[in-house]
Amino acid sequence: MKHKVLKTALYVVLALVGVITVFPFVWMVLSSFKTNGEIQSIVQTLLPQEPTVDNYMNLQQTFDFLRYFMNSIFIAVAVTVLVIYTSCLCGYVLGKYQFKGKNIIFGFVMMTMMVPWSVTIIPRYTMFMEAGLQDTYISLILPVMVSGFGIFMMKQNMESIPDELIEAARMDGSNEFQTFHKLVLPLCKNGISAIAIFQFLWVWEDYLWPYLMIDSEGKQLLAVGLTLFNGRYSTDYGGLFAATTISILPVIIVYVIFQKRFVAGVAAGAVKG
Numbered sequence: 001m002k003h004k005v006l007k008t009a010l011y012v013v014l015a016l017v018g019v020i021t022v023f024p025f026v027w028m029v030l031s032s033f034k035t036n037g038e039i040q041s042i043v044q045t046l047l048p049q050e051p052t053v054d055n056y057m058n059l060q061q062t063f064d065f066l067r068y069f070m071n072s073i074f075i076a077v078a079v080t081v082l083v084i085y086t087s088c089l090c091g092y093v094l095g096k097y098q099f100k101g102k103n104i105i106f107g108f109v110m111m112t113m114m115v116p117w118s119v120t121i122i123p124r125y126t127m128f129m130e131a132g133l134q135d136t137y138i139s140l141i142l143p144v145m146v147s148g149f150g151i152f153m154m155k156q157n158m159e160s161i162p163d164e165l166i167e168a169a170r171m172d173g174s175n176e177f178q179t180f181h182k183l184v185l186p187l188c189k190n191g192i193s194a195i196a197i198f199q200f201l202w203v204w205e206d207y208l209w210p211y212l213m214i215d216s217e218g219k220q221l222l223a224v225g226l227t228l229f230n231g232r233y234s235t236d237y238g239g240l241f242a243a244t245t246i247s248i249l250p251v252i253i254v255y256v257i258f259q260k261r262f263v264a265g266v267a268a269g270a271v272k273g
Contacts, residue, residue: 025248032056032241039237055242062239065246067218068225073250075140075210075221076203082145083199084192090146091154092184096166106155112148125212139213140221144203150195157191158184193258200254204247222247 027046031039032055034048059065094106124143133139161184169179185192210221226247229240 028241029245032238032245034238036236036238039241055238056246059239059243059246062236063225063228064217065222065225065243068220068222069247071219072204072222072247075137076200076250079141079144079203080196080199082141083147083150084195086146087150087154087195088185088188088192089180090151091156091158092180094151095155095158096161096163109148109151113152121208121212128213134213135215135219136213137219140210143209147195147199150199153191153195154188157188161187193260197255197258201251204251 030046030048033051033053035050035052035054038049090109094102094109128134128139128143133142166179166183169183174183205223206221207223211224214220214224222243226240226243229236229243
């Protein structure tokens with residue numbers, strides 16, 4: 001009886017937390033169909049009193065939303081693909097090869113996870129400015145194309161692959177390149193899915209670094225572009241809510257695609273050590 005009461009109480013608490021978490025998002029989506037006058041009204045209602053789609057229809061007219069959106073898609077996908085590949089490659093080497101200094105190298109990889117991004121942003125900014133990479137996409141891709149977290153995750157996943165399977169592939173005449181791409185990578189789909197979700201979210205939501213490095217309006221990313229809705233004397237809240245609602249769609253799509261393997265990938269990276 002006591003166990004059932006605790007279980008019921010836990011479900012109630014989780015349901016309340018879920019409602020509190022989701023409510024702001026629901027309110028934002030519904031508000032994107034309201035006029036600015038209704039959004040700023042003293043009397044607030046959850047559902048729009050006079051629904052309108054003008055906020056969505058006028059996005060491209062008020063600012064170049066599509067360009068910002070596609071810029072962000074390009075950077076997020078490019079970085080995610082590079083991080084997945086470099087993480088798998090480094091994880092394979094650290095997890096399946098025996099060589100002197102391997103533990104020291106892995107220790108350095110783990111140390112990079114302990115250094116906050118904000119600590120290195122000033123020297124990184126100075127270095128990229130001196131290298132002439134200001135206002136280029138290379139400055140957005142290069143610093144994050146190798147992930148300590150991704151290498152750690154994939155090393156743990158690689159250790160779950162039987163060594164006998166790799167040796168059998170080598171005995172059948174498969175070289176290291178073929179073994180890695182045709183055997184190892186397909187067996188790491190769970191870990192790859194977990195990294196894909198984490199990395200895509202991190203890049204998609206990044207604001208400070210693109211703001212510092214990109215000067216051209218045509219190259220700017222969506223996270224920075226959304227600040228253009230904040231005028232000097234007023235803010236186009238309807239347009240801002242509509243743009244933010246659309247900007248969340250890629251995140252939802254990525255999660256829906258990889259969610260089946262996400263938990264398994266995180267678990268695989270957590271239980272090995």
